[in-house]
Amino acid sequence: MIPYQLGNLSQLEYLSLERNSLAGAIPSQLGRLTHLQYLALSDNIIDGQIPYALGNLSQLQYLDLGYNSLSGALPFHVGNLPMLETLKLNFILDLKINDGKWLSTLTSLTNFALSGFSHQWLQIINKLLPKLIELRLSRCQLSDNDIYSLFHSHSNFSTSLTILDLSENMLTLSTFHLLSNFSITLHELYLSKNNIMSFPLYLSFPSLVILDLSYNNLASSTFQGISNFGSKLKVLRLRLCNLSDNNFHATSPSIMNSSSSVDILVLSRNLLTLAIFHWIFNFTTNLHTLDLGGNLLEGPIPNGFGTEMRSIEVLS
Template identity: 45%
Template structure:
């Protein structure tokens, strides 16, 4: 998804890979060569760097066709098979003051801290450090990047708290901090990011809302443009009884992930469905690893108009699957009910209306399958 976003980002910009009239500037060429020398390039990913005088022709480097300034640096490593850059990020990067796109994802920086000098690249609009083995704390200097639209720090080894300085990123549209080791209170200043469309801060194990003010989660209701929200494993969300009503105020929400915060039925059922503005927009709902029982199905049926992906694994869903499940949830493409306590019989009637279903997981339940001989599964 982020690579697609990168392509769309480039379409709206003035990129080039060299032309007959303009070549890159000497100072910027030297900066790139200094960066190359600081990297450990086991797979010769940067073999083109230095092969010609015009750095605009080097792999991963794109320039403005009018000025010759390097404006884009895409040095993401390969994922399958893994082919990362290693070593250090040279301070010579600061000489690329017109840089507005930097992608260092899928590399291996051996738990080193994200360089504080990134904060001096004030024209950056896109910063992707996904899965690159960065460690230490998130530098508060990143809060200086006021033009930043996308910040992806997910799947690293980051520790400490989320700095409230990130609230200064007034242009930010996508913030990915998930799958790290972040701890402490989620800063309510994030509610100032009124342009935010994606907020992913789940799977950190140590994040929580302010113990002294459990209504502090109300800042979420300011993020009216949110389409994707992941608060999975935020430790004390189950104590915030107004969580769902607040999330329900988000009219454009398409993806909601609330896995494993010890949620019980009352955390959901205390909110009338007509108070949930996202009921018509929601496409993906993940409630894995909670303590939910089958009594939540009536609420799910009220969210079913467009719901395509439903994840309910590892809960306490017991009893038979309702006969009208397929009729009420007929938009589903993915359904995961694994690791629950379901029993009873599954037959044609449960699936006849699930014509879009492509992925079904009912493993680790106590269900009996009983289908007619001529029945053809819709998936």
């Protein structure tokens, strides 16, 4: 249980009680902490409704209530939490909206995370987009049509959006194509655990540094798609490319025509054979970490791997 006496710490600016197995309700006395700038209560078993008194925290910049058993509606109204920059409401499954205008008028909000929401949120999220830097909508049962409704034009896609997490939804290659049209500032793109069955060709992500396509249904025929990042998937520098837990297998060196720059390449738990090493020779010259665990590797690692791949620091 969260001690209600914490409300007596009138000068408190930072309060983090994450991952403590705390039960019971959020005490309304926390609304007295008018100097509070950071409040994180996620990953507990807190239940009940969010108290109206939290709307008094006019200096609050960070609020994370996710991964609890809270119910009811967001109690905040226009004018509450005017300084809020980060709002995380992951997996509060019974959460409802009383005043949708409140979210759309949060002029300082740049980071927003919401999981397991009902589709009544889509219109509100659409209004938030032009000012967001980070948007996380994992495990929301989103379809390609939902993404089209969010990003239907350049005007409503944030020109500052750098992190987009759409993992654990029902998205296909169509969403990947759509996002490439609005990707000028996108640095991190997470599409893990969707239903992407082929690799996108001739798409442009000029600022992308992290790409996660793990746990999809990418098949062997699509492996040629990732063999030429330079001309097909246009990225300048990928720090991390995660393609684990798909159905890739590389059987022919004929697909090896790539020259790109990737620091960390994760291809674990696929159907790869030793041919993958020949492909990697031509894939990148800056590879630091290579994960090939859980594949079908059998026999000697090809001669020349050690001399060709001198940049590798971690090999699994």
